[in-house]
Amino acid sequence: MVKYFLGLNELKSSWDQVFAAFWQRYPNPYSKHVLTEDILYREVTIDHKLLTRRLLTKTNRLPRWAERFLPANVAHAVYVLEDSIIDLHKKTMTTYTWNINHSTVMSVEERCVYCENKDNKNWTEVRREAWVSSKVFGFSRPIQKTPRVIEFGLARFKSNVTKAMKGYDYILARMQGDIPARTLVETAKEATEKAKETALAAKEKAKDLASKAATNKKQQYV
Amino acid sequence: MNSVGEECTDMKREYDQCFNRWFVEKFLKGECSGDPCNELFQRYRHCVLKAIKDKEIPVERIEFMGQSKDKPESSDGS
Numbered sequence A: 001m002v003k004y005f006l007g008l009n010e011l012k013s014s015w016d017q018v019f020a021a022f023w024q025r026y027p028n029p030y031s032k033h034v035l036t037e038d039i040l041y042r043e044v045t046i047d048h049k050l051l052t053r054r055l056l057t058k059t060n061r062l063p064r065w066a067e068r069f070l071p072a073n074v075a076h077a078v079y080v081l082e083d084s085i086i087d088l089h090k091k092t093m094t095t096y097t098w099n100i101n102h103s104t105v106m107s108v109e110e111r112c113v114y115c116e117n118k119d120n121k122n123w124t125e126v127r128r129e130a131w132v133s134s135k136v137f138g139f140s141r142p143i144q145k146t147p148r149v150i151e152f153g154l155a156r157f158k159s160n161v162t163k164a165m166k167g168y169d170y171i172l173a174r175m176q177g178d179i180p181a182r183t184l185v186e187t188a189k190e191a192t193e194k195a196k197e198t199a200l201a202a203k204e205k206a207k208d209l210a211s212k213a214a215t216n217k218k219q220q221y222v
Numbered sequence B: 001m002n003s004v005g006e007e008c009t010d011m012k013r014e015y016d017q018c019f020n021r022w023f024v025e026k027f028l029k030g031e032c033s034g035d036p037c038n039e040l041f042q043r044y045r046h047c048v049l050k051a052i053k054d055k056e057i058p059v060e061r062i063e064f065m066g067q068s069k070d071k072p073e074s075s076d077g078s
Helices: A015-022 A148-175 A184-222 B006-025 B038-054
Strands: A001-011 A032-046 A051-056 A078-087 A094-098 A107-116 A122-133
Touching: A001 A148, A015 A094, A015 A107, A015 A122, A015 B038, A032 B006, A032 B038, A078 B006, A107 A148, A122 A184, B006 B038
Parallel strands: none
Antiparallel strands: A001 A122, A032 A051, A051 A078, A078 A094, A094 A107, A107 A122
């Protein structure tokens, strides 16, 4: 069984900014589920198209009821391939993304087309289609209903789309200078950590001095 | 962003930096002759392909945009 999804999103930046940001999307505050990113293949064709294949590793948090479908020794990370074509003449970017492991339990395929918004050239439209399927059938529900694993897959997909768009907006804002490279929260967090470390070091030093002083005292008695 | 092969991350960052500059300054402006980052890419790619082999990640023999071509446009698919 395959569940189909269609969604339209708008990015409030021009197509060239969006395409440039596409290669700098990770990491961002909304991409904690993306662990690694690699470029496996890249080619510029004679008609000015850029072809790229990326490999992404993502976390695969499953609800407990779904974990039984995975063998205990199987790696939990999901490997995802993302092929893309940027067509400079048409000002479009087409991406096709799908998982290459755990696909018996759940397969998510996504195709996105990014293009200039016809009414506002400073905006970019994203047309997103996805197909969520599973070869595992739910036992607890009548067969005509959507298996639980697909419902879960679709819900997680939608939540990841929201994160992806938020992340995209964040990177676009940063590239346009609206957000400093390091957020205030990050800076504050780091300062707290450093303060803790300093306090700890001071405490250790004090202990050390105290013990030394004690030793000296003892020596005085001798 | 980190590479799947920890030992490749530095090479990847170096390549990414080169690519992103080329993409904005040349490719998007329609200047596509020459690839100044190819050497960096080959070095990084060699590293990452080895890591992929070691981790047995099944990336081989998959056609570019492969399965996408079989997908019907805007069907409900079920």
